[in-house]
Amino acid sequence: MQGVAAALAYRGRTASIGFAHGPFVRVDAETSGDRIAGSLVEEALALRKAIDTASGQIAELAAIAGGEAAQILEFQVALLEDEDLIEEILAAISEGDAADVAWRSTLDAQIADYNSAEDEYLKARSSDLADLRDRVMTILRGGGARALAIPSGAVVCADDLPPSRFLEIDWSGGGGLALLRGSPTSHVAMLARARGIPMVVQLGAVPELGATALLDGEGATLELDPNAEQLRLFERRRDIHRKSRASARAILRRPTALWRGERIRLLINIQHVDDLAHADAQYADGIGLMRTEFLLTGRGGLPDEEAQFAAYDAVLRWAGQRPVTIRTFDAGGDKPVPGFTIDGEANPFLGVRGLRLCLARPEIFTVQLRALARAAVRGNLKVMFPMVTSADELEAGRKLFADTVQRLQAEGIAAMLPELGIMVEVPAAALAVNSFKAAFFSIGSNDLAQYVLACDRSNGALAPLMDPLHPAVLELIARTAEHGRRAGISVSLCGDMASDSRCLPALLNCGLRELSVTTSALAQIKQTIDRLSSGGNLG
């Protein structure tokens, strides 16, 4: 990591791997003034006409896009053809609203409804609705078929970008997408991955101006107006990436990854059954981390047992015999949840988070444990607790879980206690790992590094110090792996390090034989293991 000038480098999260070097273009949603309303008939006609125009534009995009993108667009077309929805808007027009006002308020209500859903999937659809809303608004306000003037190969930077805007941009000359907000699970991210366009999200604040940008989809960095050294390092990373990409796909299909004759199990990190739609997911040895916090952010905050059971069960059914490790709610820290986490903690990363919070709120935790105990009989389920400091916490969690199973069985409901493990992310847990009676350990290297290095991981100013390859971090990983090896307990690592091929030699040398990676990194990690195994290096 040394050598990267901190001057104008920004770190986000990877949404799509790859590299882009090109002109920096800021794209922001411009809002023109309101439309001047005509007569009721004129407004109704304007709406119908705008809807027709929008349908035509979307159909055109769908024809070019194909696959996943076409399905997103098909949903938008279906909404435009929904007479019940149109009736509602026409009713508002007949009460005196201008076409654009009526359209927007109806769509906004729908978007709010989707956003309030407990279901992450439905929430993700709200950006498709917002996209549709803006498209028709632009037409109604006379914007017409305004094409984005974006030079070929540009690094496009926006707050967030709707799928249809993404599809309007000509990516045939390459380029990349840098979003200040956005999410790796959004539709735009799926589109970017499908097109092989590098994309980094959650960059936070980035200056409005810049001439040239380097976007590294693997390191999740954006560098503006780079100096010669930055450019040289970037090009080196890009060349390595290009060489490896072509052969990676072929290696993915091989049944197992071997390193010096030992099998390396490669699992994937997900947060929703939808993440398994990724084409590479089928090649994983299982699911090493299913996050569950997203279940908490719906209306009323807390999902019921049935909703949770359905979410877990869907993943177990996909996995079949393969193991699925579900992590109990890891809220708190940088993931506040209204009605659950504690407000106003002076230092939330060192506060009541993870298992600490769950044990403090048994009425919420028990609902999750009930759903997990029921899911356990449906597949190869393992459950792990996050943010564990002492063995007593694990035992308190185990007791609550065992009591929950007993109660379910007494109610005549099929349930069992799954294998119980812990995340190793608090340095104390790593140092005293032999004090835990856990069935498995999973190293959360992001938090482990932040606590060992005393660097807030969300603070970009500390990025150069925040090095997961620091000897102190590796020492703790090696100790945990060594304990597992001696005690015959499986140890895996599910942090960002596992998905970073530059970290792979160190992790294998630490004794790790099980890694859980982001699905989009699976091919590359498998290939890197293969290369390291045959005596090669990373280049």
Next chain:
Amino acid sequence: MLDKADGQIFSGNVQLVHAVGMHARPAVKLTKLAKKFQAQISVRVEGAAEWINAKSVAKIMAMRAAHGSTIEIKASGSDAEAAVAALVKLIETDFPDEVS
């Protein structure tokens, strides 16, 4: 809403087996199929107060039918019987991609 419908009312029940419930893809398929029929078709999650127009994708999505829930269908009109049968089949076969 079906009180004044001419002729007989046909109905059916079917369990939603789709892994993530009634989401965008299934909802689009269901409304597209429903629109192929003249009949007035309504659906609801079993026991829900309100019947929903099976031809409105926005309303089908808003119904938020979860995986494993039972969908009730009723239809009236000239091709109501065929409409109910077709929709039941679509849902119970987990919204297959039609060969077209």
